[in-house]
Amino acid sequence: MSEILTVSGLDCFYGEVQVLHGLELALRRGEVLCLTGRNGAGKTTTLKAIMGLVRPRAGSIRMGGVELADLPAHEVPKQGIGYVPQGRRLFAEMTVRENLEIGLNTRKKGADTLESVLDLFPLLRERLKQQSGTLSGGEQQMLAMARALCLEPEILLLDEPTEGLMPSMIQKIRETVLALRRRGVSTILVEQRAEAVLALADRVTFVENGHCRETVGIAELKADPSALRRYVGIG
Amino acid sequence: MGFGPHLLLAVLEGLVTSAVLALTALGLSLVFGVMRVVNVAHGELFMLGAVLAWAVATAVGGSPALGFVAALVVAPLIVGAVAALAERLVLRRVDYDPEATIVATIGLLYILQQLALTFYGADARPVPPPFNIRLALPWFGYSAYKLSIVATSAVLLLLSWLVLTHTRAGLIMRATQYDRETAQAFGIPVGRVYAAVFAIGAMLAAIAAVLIVPISQAHYLMGQDPLLLSFAVVIIGGLGSLRGTVVAALLIGVSDGVISMFFSPTLAKLIATLAVAMVLVFRPQGLFGKAAR
Ligand SMILES: Nc1ncnc2c1ncn2[C@@H]1O[C@H](COP(=O)(O)OP(=O)(O)OP(=O)(O)O)[C@@H](O)[C@H]1O
Numbered sequence: 142m143s144e145i146l147t148v149s150g151l152d153c154f155y156g157e158v159q160v161l162h163g164l165e166l167a168l169r170r171g172e173v174l175c176l177t178g179r180n181g182a183g184k185t186t187t188l189k190a191i192m193g194l195v196r197p198r199a200g201s202i203r204m205g206g207v208e209l210a211d212l213p214a215h216e217v218p219k220q221g222i223g224y225v226p227q228g229r230r231l232f233a234e235m236t237v238r239e240n241l242e243i244g245l246n247t248r249k250k251g252a253d254t255l256e257s258v259l260d261l262f263p264l265l266r267e268r269l270k271q272q273s274g275t276l277s278g279g280e281q282q283m284l285a286m287a288r289a290l291c292l293e294p295e296i297l298l299l300d301e302p303t304e305g306l307m308p309s310m311i312q313k314i315r316e317t318v319l320a321l322r323r324r325g326v327s328t329i330l331v332e333q334r335a336e337a338v339l340a341l342a343d344r345v346t347f348v349e350n351g352h353c354r355e356t357v358g359i360a361e362l363k364a365d366p367s368a369l370r371r372y373v374g375i376g
Numbered sequence: 377m378g379f380g381p382h383l384l385l386a387v388l389e390g391l392v393t394s395a396v397l398a399l400t401a402l403g404l405s406l407v408f409g410v411m412r413v414v415n416v417a418h419g420e421l422f423m424l425g426a427v428l429a430w431a432v433a434t435a436v437g438g439s440p441a442l443g444f445v446a447a448l449v450v451a452p453l454i455v456g457a458v459a460a461l462a463e464r465l466v467l468r469r470v471d472y473d474p475e476a477t478i479v480a481t482i483g484l485l486y487i488l489q490q491l492a493l494t495f496y497g498a499d500a501r502p503v504p505p506p507f508n509i510r511l512a513l514p515w516f517g518y519s520a521y522k523l524s525i526v527a528t529s530a531v532l533l534l535l536s537w538l539v540l541t542h543t544r545a546g547l548i549m550r551a552t553q554y555d556r557e558t559a560q561a562f563g564i565p566v567g568r569v570y571a572a573v574f575a576i577g578a579m580l581a582a583i584a585a586v587l588i589v590p591i592s593q594a595h596y597l598m599g600q601d602p603l604l605l606s607f608a609v610v611i612i613g614g615l616g617s618l619r620g621t622v623v624a625a626l627l628i629g630v631s632d633g634v635i636s637m638f639f640s641p642t643l644a645k646l647i648a649t650l651a652v653a654m655v656l657v658f659r660p661q662g663l664f665g666k667a668a669r
């Protein structure tokens with residue numbers, strides 16, 4: 142399978158503290174790649190580096206022929222990358238519709254895109270005029286995903302989308318991830334729950350202290366889940 | 377003249393002050409709200425607007441109306457360009473760091489002031505009003521131009537509100553204000569938004585200044601009061617709240633008019649300062665502001 146996104150030799154710092162050390166990562170076309178590791182391992186930083194929000198000191202982030210690390214941050218999403226940040230980061234004072242309009246505006250998508258996104262999240266359709274900060278946690282997560290899907294992205298970056306949600310909402314989010322996979326969206330999913338990893342991933346990359354330790358296929362991991370215990374302390 | 381007409385006159389004068397103040401303070405509030413930059417040079421951009429208004433009106437010559445209209449168009453544009461340049465050359469270089477930008481804009485304050493002193497001089501010069509009509513009220517005559525300031529300001533404030541709430545540009549500004557990083561992750565060129573907001577903020581001050589020069593005068597030190605009063609408005613109204621800015625400007629302007637008329641201008645300033653202190657102590661986010669996130 143061809144790779145749609147290739148991260149190599151990534152060094153990232155916060156001030157003088159290095160948090161990513163030569164990180165390597167490859168996302169294949171159409172797969173769900175789980176990025177897993179303990180708290181503070183550097184998963185969020187990896188996604189932020191891909192989005193250009195944290196500037197790497199060294200390394201390369203290639204999507205097709207484009208070196209994303211050379212682009213200003215606001216050009217990265219226009220390449221077709223939808224970002225669902227940890228903690229959702231909605232524009233809470235804006236309405237649901239306005240949040241979606243910001244997503245649509247990124248790649249100048251129109252009403253058709255909005256309709257197809259709302260078909261995926263019918264719940265949001267009834268709440269378009271509601272202030273997004275007043276939605277329930279699960280609804281907010283759906284909105285964060287919907288906002289990213291308004292880009293019609295080829296790549297979706299999901300940072301712990303089920304953190305702190307009720308089981309029914311978790312189920313809905315997972316179904317959405319799988320539905321998007323069927324549509325051919327390539328996804329990097331940061332996830333710490335073993336059962337979610339096993340249910341959703343095609344491959345799993347384990348991150349520890351800012352290093353990529355190993356990447357395994359899901360069949361392999363199911364046969365021997367010890368890696369989950371080793372790098373995440375679960376499973 | 378009895379008490380009633382006196383009060384009416386005081387309120388009218390207060391409304392004129394409020395109108396100019398609301399525009400100036402909106403500029404300051406917008407810049408702080410979106411960029412988190414406390415623009416200490418805001419009053420000097422106001423002054424620059426007034427000085428340029430005199431320069432443009434004088435250069436155009438002809439009828440006062442023509443000169444004034446030219447000033448109203450040209451002066452804010454030049455001030456906006458100066459602000460955009462300062463944003464590029466200074467604020468961006470210090471990465472909009474809250475403390476560094478205060479120092480940087482203090483520097484800008486003195487640069488603009490000294491440039492005005494050098495090229496415009498220390499004299500106070502008036503710009504003739506575009507029209508000289510006195511409305512004959514039953515108790516006293518009142519300048520129609522002053523009322524037109526109030527109307528113009530009201531229209532501009534309404535327009536600003538419409539832009540902020542109902543246009544794509546407004547949406548982009550609000551997104552940048554709320555969460556700069558996430559805004560970037562959705563393709564918003566935050567740097568360009570900042571430059572535009574800084575220019576717009578300066579232009580609002582400049583427009584206010586052009587409106588006021590026909591009834592006050594252009595002088596190189598005239599930026600101090602608008603700066604202090606704008607801070608008062610922004611603190612009382614709450615940063616980033618347009619409604620708060622308008623209400624606080626009305627509060628300060630009208631009470632200034634009334635107290636100045638019946639007691640003394642010094643008392644009016646004293647009370648405004650006290651109001652700021654009270655708000656800072658009891659409601660630091662301002663009357664209409666949201667608590668800090
Ligand atoms: N803005 C920041 N400034 C300084 N250090 C930071 C910042 N953000 C993260 N860090 C540090 O960088 C390291 C990696 O953080 P990161 O958020 O990428 O981890 P993570 O794997 O996403 O963790 P979690 O599972 O808790 O979300 C941590 O040690 C964290 O403390």
Ligand SMILES: [Mg+2]
Binds near residue numbers: 184185227
């Ligand atoms: Mg994280």
